[in-house]
Amino acid sequence: MPQSIHNQIEENIKTLKKGTIIFSTDFREYGTAENVKRVLIRLEKKEILIRLARGIYLYPKKDKILRTIFPSTEEIALGIAKRDKARINSTGALALKQLGLSAEIPMNLVYITDGPVRKIKVRKSIITFKKTTPKNLTIKNKKLNAVIQGFKELGKENINENATLKIKKVLCQLPVKNLKEDINVAPTWIKNLISELIKNK
CATH class of the missing domain: 1.10.10 (Arc Repressor Mutant, subunit A)
Incomplete structure (x- = not known):
């Protein structure tokens, strides 16, 4: 060589x-x-x-x-997505962490993507990229995506007052423009819940 x-x-x-x-x-x-x-x-x-x-x-x-100083696992995931020219959105435990509903930093991160499906071991963590439909990646606002994915992770029956208050606080920080349109990609129960939380916004 x-x-x-x-x-x-x-x-x-x-x-x-x-x-x-x-x-x-x-x-x-x-x-x-x-x-x-x-x-x-x-x-x-x-x-x-x-x-x-x-x-x-x-x-x-x-x-x-x-x-x-090591980059976070999330920074590495974003770097991989940029390299692959793929769109990704956080899901599960990471979404809950981003919303302040969990103090735990997840070791294993799961993202939905329109890029390659794969699992990548990074030091002590695993980054998983799961295929999803294009409509689930149309939301550009990462906070709104975290809200939708956070609701999915909690499940309809497990949303308590504390979760509702914290999510409402996040939603109040988002621009009203396009918000009601963007939530149309969410399941009906999540769409209705978000609509109720932003009713007086």
Whole structure:
């Protein structure tokens, strides 16, 4: 393998901002997938990169106290979606965390997507991308999506006063424009519940 490939990739990486998530596919122009893989493994051994998952690396940012600052699993998921030019929306436990209905940071994140279906192990977590219908990805406002997915996760029978108050607070922060139209993609019971919560908005 020509040494120049190694040098080119290393020089390219060193122009990036510390803390950048890097994919092996970012370097297709420099050589074959196998040669790029070998270079990235060498850079990992030199401690220039940290491997996060298969084909995914971190150009690490250091902190005097915290040492290496790792991106959140959610940031990695967003990076994967950007690379794949795919749309994703959070679901389940992550949606509840985003709404303030759970203090627990989920180890395993599940996203609905119009991109490839896959499971990716990132350090101690697993990111799952599940296929969904296009209508479930039409909502661009992430907070409104979290509300809909949060309701789905809780279930109709488990929505208490505390959950209702917290979700209403989130909804009150959202622009009224297009809100009533956007909730049409939600199941009828969620649509009716949201409509009631924003009735006087």
